């Protein structure tokens with residue numbers, strides 16, 4: 001391991017497109033009136049992200065600085081619907097389980 005390829009280099013080019021969709025949807029929803037009282041500290045955001053990402057299928061793409069994201073933006077409409085409902089659920093769960 002490590003002799004034939006640069007793990008760091010490879011990892012740097014592998015991106016889970018689902019993460020991008022989750023971040024975008026989380027940002028969009030948390031800006032809505034309905035969620036304005038939801039805590040958006042780093043801990044809560046991380047809890048929402050892990051909740052959602054553990055329930056959605058990853059969609060790995062090879063990318064250099066996000067250029068591939070736009071190309072596959074509309075390649076899976078169904079997954080966007082899933083992301084929307086799972087992220088909304090993640091916010092609800094974290095909202096109802098506040099940290100100290």
Ligand SMILES: [Zn+2]
Nearest residue numbers: 039040041044
């Ligand atoms: Zn918080």
